[in-house]
Structure formats: structure tokens, C-alpha cells
Amino acid sequence: MDSLTALAQAAFWITVGFTVAGAAIAVFPRNILYNVLGLALALSGIAGLYLFLGSFFIAMMQLLIYVGAICIAIVFAIMLSRPLHLEAPQRAVPKIAMAFTAGAVFFVALTSLAGRTNWVPAKARGSDWSIEAIGHALLTRYELVFEVISLVLLVAIIGAIVTAGFSRRSSS
Amino acid sequence: MNNLNTYLIISAFLFSLGLIGVLQRRNLIGMLISIELMLNAANLNFMAFNRFLSPDPVVGQIMALFVMGLAAAEAAIGLSIILALFRKMHSINIERAQKLKG
Numbered sequence: 513m514d515s516l517t518a519l520a521q522a523a524f525w526i527t528v529g530f531t532v533a534g535a536a537i538a539v540f541p542r543n544i545l546y547n548v549l550g551l552a553l554a555l556s557g558i559a560g561l562y563l564f565l566g567s568f569f570i571a572m573m574q575l576l577i578y579v580g581a582i583c584i585a586i587v588f589a590i591m592l593s594r595p596l597h598l599e600a601p602q603r604a605v606p607k608i609a610m611a612f613t614a615g616a617v618f619f620v621a622l623t624s625l626a627g628r629t630n631w632v633p634a635k636a637r638g639s640d641w642s643i644e645a646i647g648h649a650l651l652t653r654y655e656l657v658f659e660v661i662s663l664v665l666l667v668a669i670i671g672a673i674v675t676a677g678f679s680r681r682s683s684s
Numbered sequence: 685m686n687n688l689n690t691y692l693i694i695s696a697f698l699f700s701l702g703l704i705g706v707l708q709r710r711n712l713i714g715m716l717i718s719i720e721l722m723l724n725a726a727n728l729n730f731m732a733f734n735r736f737l738s739p740d741p742v743v744g745q746i747m748a749l750f751v752m753g754l755a756a757a758e759a760a761i762g763l764s765i766i767l768a769l770f771r772k773m774h775s776i777n778i779e780r781a782q783k784l785k786g
Contacts, residue, residue, distance in 0.1 A: 528694060535698050538717055539705035551717050554698070558724050561691070565735040570748050577752045582720060582759045589713055589763040593770040603708060611707035619700035626692040634739035641741050646749075649742045661753045668757035672764035 524564055531557030544590055552583045569643050691732035699725035712769070712776045716762050723755045 534557055537550025555578040562571035650658050698721055705718025727748045734744020770776050 531694065532697065535701045535721055538721055539701050539709075544711055544713055547714055547717050551720060554721065555724060558698075558728055561694070561728060562731055565691070565731045566741075567731065567735075567745055570731065570745050573749060573752060577756055578720070578724070582756060585759055585763055586713060586717065589766055592767055593713070593776050603710065608708050611704050614707055615700040615704035618703055619696055622696035622699070623693050626689055626696065631688055631737055633737045636739060638740045638742075645742050646745055649746055654746055657750060661750055665753060665757050668760050672760040675761070676764040676767050678768075 527557050527560040527564070530554075531561065545587075548583055548586050548590065551586070552579050555579050555583070566641055569646065688732055688736040691728060695725040695728040695732070698722075698728070710777050710779055712762075712766050712778055715778070716759065716766070719762075720755065720759070723751060727751050 531554050534550045534553030534555075538547050538554055539550075541547060541550070555574060559571040559574040559579070562574060702718040702720075702722035702725065705721065706715050709715050709718065730744045730747045730751070734741055734747075738744055766776055769781055773780055
């Protein structure tokens with residue numbers, strides 16, 4: 513039993529390492545294709561963290577929507593826009609330093625806040641992690657939000673088609 | 685590994701990396717990637733609070749699903765705007781997109 517928990521611990525930290533490394537690759541290299549691959553790595557690591565948090569369904573949704581759909585869409589956008597080797601002007605150093613300072617200040621503030629707060633769990637905690645419970649809540653209590661999200665997705669699809677299509681007609 | 689603070693620190697780190705990316709990149713697609721990273725950090729927070737504190741485990745998962753749906757819509761709109769901008773400007777560097785500046 514002890515070796516099993518040690519194994520789970522090791523798997524957890526390896527997943528965290530993949531996530532952090534992927535996030536760093538997604539932000540720092542200048543080649544945009546490396547950024548997309550790092551983003552896919554980080555999103556897969558976050559799916560693994562969802563598994564550790566007990567939700568198989570959300571982990572699969574993460575793989576399906578983020579890694580499967582959004583990363584592919586970003587790769588298509590890269591393919592349709594400018595070639596990679598053409599422009600890479602250097603960024604001014606003060607701006608980079610200011611960005612890093614902002615990120616570091618935000619990180620320190622957030623972690624110290626999280627460490628200082630006394631988190632109190634709810635008195636009565638449900639234990640129904642099944643997909644049936646999610647579906648039931650989606651169609652009863654959260655039905656309005658569900659419908660609004662569907663409408664937003666429809667409008668977004670139509671808007672994307674219109675934006676991309678009109679710009680082609682006007683420029684060529 | 686199994687406490688709330690570990691997950692909060694991981695998600696704060698991811699969010700700060702995304703913030704740095706949004707502030708320092710000039711490539712629009714790079715900024716979009718950083719925004720996806722920030723949304724995922726927020727999602728991880730929802731799931732962690734759902735696992736350790738919330739009275740009903742369904743609520744956090746539904747919230748994470750909604751964030752994913754909105755992120756998909758945002759990515760579709762953002763990428764089509766990037767394509768339109770590239771056709772007009774022949775560049776996706778945001779500092780060249782200043783026609784409205786006059």
C-alpha cells in the first residue's frame with residue numbers, strides 16, 4: 513500500500529512537471545509552432561491533473577475540446593497566416609522586464625493569498641461524481657446556462673464564417 | 685500532493701505564465717495561446733475547489749464545461765479575426781494593426 517501511494521505521488525509530480533514544462537514552451541520560444549506543441553503538452557498535463565482531481569469525464573472533455581479541437585484550429589491559423597521565417601524583430605528589453613515583473617507580482621500575491629486563507633470545506637459534501645449527475649444537473653438546474661452557451665457557440669460559428677469570408681471578398 | 689494548496693499554486697503559476705505571454709508577445713496567435721493557458725488555470729482552480737471544498741461535486745464540473753465551451757467560441761472568433769487581419773495587413777504583428785489610430 514505504501515509503495516502504491518509513492519507511485520501515485522511520483523505520477524502526480526511527473527504530470528505537474530509535464531504541465532509546467534509545456535506551459536513554459538507555450539510562452540517563451542519565438543517559433544510559433546513550438547508554442548502550439550507546448551500548449552498541447554500543457555493541456556494534456558492538465559487533463560491528467562483532472563484525473564487526479566477525480567473527474568474522468570472532464571479529463572476526456574479537456575483532451576477532446578482543447579487538445580483535439582483548439583490546438584488543431586490554431587495550427588490551421590498558423591498555416592494560413594504568415595510564413596514562420598519572415599519576421600522576428602526583437603522586443604524592447606524594458607517591456608519584457610515589465611511583463612515578467614507583472615507576472616511575478618501576480619504569482620506571489622496569489623500564492624501568499626492562497627496560503628494565508630483558511631479554507632473551510634462545506635459541512636455536508638455530496639459524493640456523486642457520476643456522469644448521470646452532471647447530465648441531470650445540466651438539464652434541470654443549469655438548463656438556461658446550457659441553452660445560452662449553445663446560442664453563443666452558434667453565433668460564434670456564424671460570426672467566424674462571416675469575418676473570414678467577407679475579408680476574403682474585399683481583399684481579392 | 686493531495687491538498688488544495690498544491691493545485692492552487694500550480695494554477696497560479698500557469699496563470700502568471702499566461703499573463704507574461706499576453707504582455708510580452710506581439711504575435712497575435714502567441715497571445716491567443718497564452719489566453720488559453722490562463723483559461724485553463726482558472727478551470728483547474730474550479731476543479732480543485734470542487735474536489736476539496738464544494739458541497740456538490742457536480743457544480744464545479746459543470747462550470748469547467750462551460751468555460752471550455754466559451755473557450756472554443758473565443759478561439760473560433762479569435763482565429764477568424766486573425767485570418768481577416770492577416771489578409772488586410774499581411775502581418776499578424778499587433779503593433780502594425782493601427783489603422784484606427786489615424
